[in-house]
Amino acid sequence: MKKRSLFTGILAIAALGGLLAGCSQKTTEAPASSAPVSAESAGEPAAEPSADHPEALVWNMGNEPKTWDPTLSSETLSEYITISMFEGLTRQSADGIEPGVAESWDVSDDGLTYTFHLRKSNWSDGTPLTANDFEYTWKRLCDPSVASPSAAGVTDYVVGAAEYLAGTGTADEVMARALDDYTFEVVLKNPAPFFLNRISADIYCPVNKKCVDLGEGWEKRPETFICNGAFKLAEYQIGSHILMVKNDEYYDADSIKMPAIKGIMVNDENTSLQGYKAGDIHCTEVIPAEEIPTLLAEDPNLYVSPLTGTKYLDFNVDRDPVSDVRVRRALTLAINRKLITDQITRSGEIPASGFLPITTQKTDGSSYRTVQAGGLPEPAYGISPDSADVDTAKQLLAEAGFPDGEGFPELELLYYTGESDKKICEAIQQMWKDNLNIDVKLRNEDKSVALQTKADGKYDISLSGWSAGYYDASQMMKQFKLDSGCYAQWRYAEHPSAPHDHILNPGQKAFEDAYQAAMAAQGSERDELWMEAEAVLMEEAPACPIYYYVLKALINEDVVANVEFSKTGNWLFRNAEFVD
CATH class of the missing domain: 3.90.76.10 (Dipeptide-binding Protein; Domain 1)
Incomplete structure (x- = not known):
C-alpha cells in the first residue's frame, strides 16, 4: 500500500470558486423543495477536514444529479449517488x-x-x-x-x-x-x-413511502430523507455539493470504514485536475482530455477501462428539419468520428459504427460488432468509424430540399456544461459546416437542467450518452422504447411517460416490435432480434452514435484505498477507507 500523503484540506481550490469548500455561488434563494440543510440540523456532526486526517472523501461528480429518488433515476450520475445511499x-x-x-x-x-x-x-x-x-x-x-x-x-x-x-x-x-x-x-x-x-x-x-408522501423533493432534504444503504444524506447545497455520512442503521455498518463522502460539483476540467493535484480532491472523472496522455505516462493513479456505453446525438424527431430522416442520416454521415476520438477525447474511446458498443455481448459471449485488425469496428449502416461519407450526406440533404445546405434553417446543438462536451460539439459543428454548408448554434445547460429540457422536447439536437447496467443489448436499446421517456421524442403512439408528445412517429413501431420480441426470445433468436432492433434504430436515425465509452478516473491512492467500480463503471464507496 502506498504511503499516505498529507491532506491539506479544502483550501486552494476554494479560492477558485468556493465549490470545493461547499459555498454556493447562486444569488437566488433555493426553492423550498430543495433548500440546503446543514448536517447539524439533520442531527449529524458536520464533516470538517483537518490537516492530519480528512473527515470526508472528496469526490468530484462534475455535475449536479437531477434526482436521487431511485424510482425517478434515469442517468448515470443519479445512479452513482443512489447506490451509495440505497x-x-x-x-x-x-x-x-x-x-x-x-x-x-x-x-x-x-x-x-x-x-x-x-x-x-x-x-x-x-x-x-x-x-x-x-x-x-x-x-x-x-x-x-x-x-x-x-x-x-x-x-x-x-x-x-x-x-x-x-x-x-x-x-x-x-x-x-x-x-x-x-x-x-x-x-x-x-x-x-x-x-x-x-x-x-x-x-x-x-423507497420509503412516508418520504414519498411528503411530496416532491423529499430526497434532497436531510430531515425528510430516509434510505437503507451504507451512507445517508447529511447536507445538500444546490450547485455545490452533496454530503453523505455513514448510516449507522445499515445492516453491515461495522464494515463501513469511510465516515463521509462529499460529492462536489466542479464541471471545469482544469479546476478539477488542479484540485486533484493539490490533494483537495481525492477522486474524479472530470479530467481534461488533453492531459490524458501525460497522466497515462506519469500518474499510476489514472484508471482507464472500457465501458458498455455510447456517446451519441439525440435528434428531436418532432422538430423540423430533423423530423426528416434524410436530414438525420445526412448529419450522421457527415461526421468523422475518429477525428473526435483522436484529437478531442484522446482516452482510448472507439469510434462507433452502430449503437451497440463492442462490449455488448451476444448469448455466446461474442460481440455484436466485428472488430477490424486496427481495433476499429467494421463499417455498418453506411457509417465508417474513421471517415465521413460526405458525398452520400450531401445527396441526402439535397433530396430533403437543401442542396449544398441552401435554405437550411439554423439549428441548436445542446450539450451539458463542460469542456469536453463543448469541444466535441464544436468539432461536429465545424464538420457540418465544412461538409454540408449548414450552420448550427451551440447551447449549453447544466446537466440537471438539460435533462429536463430534453425530456420536454424543447431542443433540436443534443449531445447525449448512455452506459448500460450490464453487457446485455436490452440495456442499450431500452431508452428508445415507447415507455422509456425517450429524449428523441421517437414514439409511434402517445404514452403516459411523455404526456407532452402528441406528434407520432410510425417508424418507431418496428423497433418496439423487435424489442418486445427480443425480450421474449432466447439464444441466437434473441441475438438476431436485437440486431433487427438496432437496424431499425440506425435506419430511422433518432440517434447518431459517435463513439464507445471508456471509463477514466483519477483516485488518489496515497490518501484513500478501495474506491472501486462496478463492472459497468459505477463508483462504489462501500469498501473505501483512508490510508493509515
Whole structure:
C-alpha cells in the first residue's frame, strides 16, 4: 500500500470558486423543495477536514444529479449517488453482483418465479425494512401517475406491470408482491437469465413511502430523507455539493470504514485536475482530455477501462428539419468520428459504427460488432468509424430540399456544461459546416437542467450518452422504447411517460416490435432480434452514435484505498477507507 500523503484540506481550490469548500455561488434563494440543510440540523456532526486526517472523501461528480429518488433515476450520475445511499435485493460489486437486502433467493424450474428471502435490516430512521417496501417501490416504478422514465425496468419483465402503466390493469395485478415481511416474490413474463444483474440497478432500490408522501423533493432534504444503504444524506447545497455520512442503521455498518463522502460539483476540467493535484480532491472523472496522455505516462493513479456505453446525438424527431430522416442520416454521415476520438477525447474511446458498443455481448459471449485488425469496428449502416461519407450526406440533404445546405434553417446543438462536451460539439459543428454548408448554434445547460429540457422536447439536437447496467443489448436499446421517456421524442403512439408528445412517429413501431420480441426470445433468436432492433434504430436515425465509452478516473491512492467500480463503471464507496 502506498504511503499516505498529507491532506491539506479544502483550501486552494476554494479560492477558485468556493465549490470545493461547499459555498454556493447562486444569488437566488433555493426553492423550498430543495433548500440546503446543514448536517447539524439533520442531527449529524458536520464533516470538517483537518490537516492530519480528512473527515470526508472528496469526490468530484462534475455535475449536479437531477434526482436521487431511485424510482425517478434515469442517468448515470443519479445512479452513482443512489447506490451509495440505497441498496436493492442484489447489489453491484467490483466482481459483478452479490446479495444485497436479499440474503438468498430461489428460482423456479421454468425461470419465471423468483422468491427473495430478505435479511432483517432497518431504514436509516431505525424502522424495519420489509418486503412490503419492495412491493410498494416496484409498483411505484410502473404507476402511471408517477410516470417514471425508468418504468421499463419492470414493464419489460414483470407480469402485469405493462398493463398497470398503460391503464389497462391494476397495481394488484403486478406480480411483484410481499408474501410475508421477509419474503418477496416476482413473476416474470419470460425467462431472463440476467435478471439478478438487472435488479442491482438503482431503480429497484426500496423507497420509503412516508418520504414519498411528503411530496416532491423529499430526497434532497436531510430531515425528510430516509434510505437503507451504507451512507445517508447529511447536507445538500444546490450547485455545490452533496454530503453523505455513514448510516449507522445499515445492516453491515461495522464494515463501513469511510465516515463521509462529499460529492462536489466542479464541471471545469482544469479546476478539477488542479484540485486533484493539490490533494483537495481525492477522486474524479472530470479530467481534461488533453492531459490524458501525460497522466497515462506519469500518474499510476489514472484508471482507464472500457465501458458498455455510447456517446451519441439525440435528434428531436418532432422538430423540423430533423423530423426528416434524410436530414438525420445526412448529419450522421457527415461526421468523422475518429477525428473526435483522436484529437478531442484522446482516452482510448472507439469510434462507433452502430449503437451497440463492442462490449455488448451476444448469448455466446461474442460481440455484436466485428472488430477490424486496427481495433476499429467494421463499417455498418453506411457509417465508417474513421471517415465521413460526405458525398452520400450531401445527396441526402439535397433530396430533403437543401442542396449544398441552401435554405437550411439554423439549428441548436445542446450539450451539458463542460469542456469536453463543448469541444466535441464544436468539432461536429465545424464538420457540418465544412461538409454540408449548414450552420448550427451551440447551447449549453447544466446537466440537471438539460435533462429536463430534453425530456420536454424543447431542443433540436443534443449531445447525449448512455452506459448500460450490464453487457446485455436490452440495456442499450431500452431508452428508445415507447415507455422509456425517450429524449428523441421517437414514439409511434402517445404514452403516459411523455404526456407532452402528441406528434407520432410510425417508424418507431418496428423497433418496439423487435424489442418486445427480443425480450421474449432466447439464444441466437434473441441475438438476431436485437440486431433487427438496432437496424431499425440506425435506419430511422433518432440517434447518431459517435463513439464507445471508456471509463477514466483519477483516485488518489496515497490518501484513500478501495474506491472501486462496478463492472459497468459505477463508483462504489462501500469498501473505501483512508490510508493509515
